[in-house]
């Protein structure tokens with residue numbers, strides 16, 4: 007694409023144009039051949055690079071922490087339109103180091119983990135042919151609004167049933183997302199019963215389907231990422247604290263940042279591959295850092311101090327249940343691993359305090375806007391004033 | 397920066413015509429168009445003119461406001477599936493509009509979930525559906541035109557309007573002529589890929605957006621795209637300052653939440669208590685150095701005819717109130733129908749909707765048996781026991797409309813207590829996910845402080861900002877409450893009205909002071925409100941229960957409750973109990 011084509015398509019869509027390879031073609035002329043639609047994002051389609059995202063540090067940090075430790079739980083991103091929420095999540099997909107999966111497994115089971123495997127792979131194990139594994143990208147599955155439950159959890163394969171009288175299970179999106187990410191934009195518009203299903207499966211790590219005479223269970227462990235805009239309605243309070251981390255994103259307000267956001271978007275839209283090439287080294291460095299942090303994670307001990315501070319912080323905020331404290335520690339550990347620390351200390355707890363706790367406050371639900379402020383205040387109380395950066 | 401001579405001032409008619417030309421050249425690049433005009437000859441004429449400018453063979457698909465998700469996305473084609481014996485898909489509206497125009501009428505009534513499907517297709521250029529056992533992916537690149545009827549307080553979902561680059565209000569900018577013909581549009585389409593804009597144009601648009609209080613980052617990008625199209629229409633390959641000015645007029649001014657200080661009317665300042673200043677506003681006000689001086693906003697404003705500028709400013713206030721209300725207003729259609737949450741065995745002849753896919757799944761395993769061994773399979777044999785009907789959660793939503801007396805006759809500490817009670821009731825609404833609206837009356841006015849919304853934090857803030865004192869225009873308040881209730885009913889929801897007043901009216905409907913006329917008007921308004929036959933509660937906020945509020949309640953055929961001293965929780969329980977009864981009454 008030449009620089010002159012700046013005005014062409016995708017340009018008007020700063021947030022999502024990253025994966026919109028199709029371009030509008032004025033009808034009336036024969037359309038140039040474009041790739042046939044595929045079920046998954048075609049490989050080779052340029053995605054906006056993660057490292058080229060401007061600002062939104064909390065969002066980037068939360069997403070990166072889940073790559074270090076997926077058991078932190080899901081991430082809820084609420085905030086203004088056009089702040090790059092979708093772009094960031096899709097960019098994350100390109101950033102993740104690939105994973106190994108049992109060849110031929112419909113659920114991409116992890117090789118060598120029979121306890122966590124599906125029926126198919128347990129069968130293989132008895133037949134001792136579990137060696138064949140393949141390298142695949144970590145799935146980042148987009149759950150479109152309007153999806154019906156049968157496609158989410160899986161159902162009887164209608165085509166096979168009709169054509170061959172065969173009772174086969176057609177896996178749904180939950181199966182596809184196993185060992186990866188499930189992303190729901192506008193999660194607050196998703197029907198409540200689907201949200202319930204998702205959160206149940208996300209919590210148990212297993213999808214149980216009992217319908218149409220089928221009785222299927224398969225592993226479905228994924229990081230749930232929800233994003234939304236509070237103007238369209240808040241999320242039910244009982245759903246909020248089922249997400250591990252949560253954060254608010256706001257549109258940048260200073261001119262320089264805004265120009266930089268648009269300039270980069272513009273450069274990407276004009277020449278996606280050139281732009282990606284320019285940022286590739288930075289993305290590769292991030293990917294290495296993720297891998298290193300993952301290796302470090304199991305070796306990290308949580309210091310007495312970190313544990314005590316985490317408890318104090320939860321007490322000060324009156325968060326109920328252990329879930330908040332557990333998430334706080336896990337996120338702090340991932341943060342320590344990310345930063346290359348040798349142990350998990352109070353400072354790591356401090357760094358993740360707001361995103362791990364702000365959606366768990368026992369509160370007047372109408373006070374939500376100030377939840378982050380309340381956590382910050384409690385952090386000041388427990389940890390003392392922030393040290394100046396060295 | 398912009399040292400070039402200003403472009404010839406566009407005339408009023410030119411802007412409406414220019415919008416059509418721009419849209420015809422690059423409907424998707426500029427993000428589509430938000431057309432604010434009621435159905436009628438003016439709108440039809442403008443659309444017909446646009447149609448003439450566009451290539452003749454492209455698809456025009458119309459989306460009705462109550463459109464279902466299945467219709468938008470496509471799904472299982474029942475008759476073809478039954479006939480062929482294998483699942484056959486049917487194309488939805490989004491994919492059918494590929495390469496053409498998607499026209500949403502009555503967009504202010506569009507369900508946010510439907511809007512989200514449309515915006516997703518706009519963002520990705522694809523319609524993706526995971527429904528009814530089918531995973532479908534079709535190209536769906538279209539130019540979107542969203543028409544709203546221009547009713548006050550109603551607008552399409554923000555997610556949609558944020559993506560629509562062009563914004564045209566035919567009441568402000570009547571179409572009078574078209575500056576380009578189809579030939580010019582064709583030429584511009586060909587030229588567009590070569591049109592160049594300078595980096596400073598991007599800076600100009602970013603700065604202009606800040607000056608006009610436009611938070612969205614999409615707007616400056618859309619404005620730049622529009623400027624390029626404008627240059628192409630003039631057969632230029634360079635964007636010039638005239639293009640910038642016109643692009644600001646077409647994409648930015650209608651979205652302005654404020655004007656640059658020099659142009660702002662002083663009267664604007666104290667307005668809109670419902671919307672605390674956006675962070676960007678206070679920030680850019682504090683740091684005026686952020687914004688370069690020579691920005692073309694002033695020039696764009698100066699180039700517009702003064703009358704037009706006036707109406708744009710008038711519309712801005714309108715837009716601001718729409719902004720807060722739009723999401724809630726649009727949120728209703730779907731919920732009225734109730735949400736699907738699965739299927740069960742049942743007989744569709746009872747009026748329940750057949751769940752096609754689940755019925756087919758139930759029938760599928762039996763096909764071999766039913767067709768017999770030697771028989772060739774001829775379509776699908778479906779029997780009554782296969783029928784599955786859609787289960788819905790009946791969920792006619794309630795919109796609680798609070799009408800709060802903030803006048804001087806209600807003692808101020810009682811206003812504080814009333815506020816406290818409303819806060820508690822808001823918390824209840826939050827749990828039930830009801831919507832709320834807030835009307836405050838004092839002095840001569842009864843303002844809809846907050847149109848129906850589920851964003852309760854905003855309701856809470858609006859309430860806190862409410863000040864007391866002044867006359868008691870009760871009749872006007874009741875009339876406004878009725879208008880709000882009617883719009884709630886139009887959207888298929890149930891209004892639940894809660895009046896908090898001592899009933900001591902002293903401002904008549906025409907705004908004149910005088911207790912007798914004011915009370916008479918209030919009673920008359922109350923009786924009219926009663927005709928709606930909707931649940932109403934009057935909460936007496938006078939120091940001790942008095943006759944005025946009680947007789948007002950009788951006129952409204954409302955329940956009467958005195959506001960208990962220092963025990964708002966009791967009130968909340970009483971109101972909740974009444975709402976519960978009301979729900980049961982409706983359910984039976």
Ligand SMILES: [Zn+2]
Pocket residue numbers: 108111112113114115123124125126127128
């Ligand atoms: Zn497996």
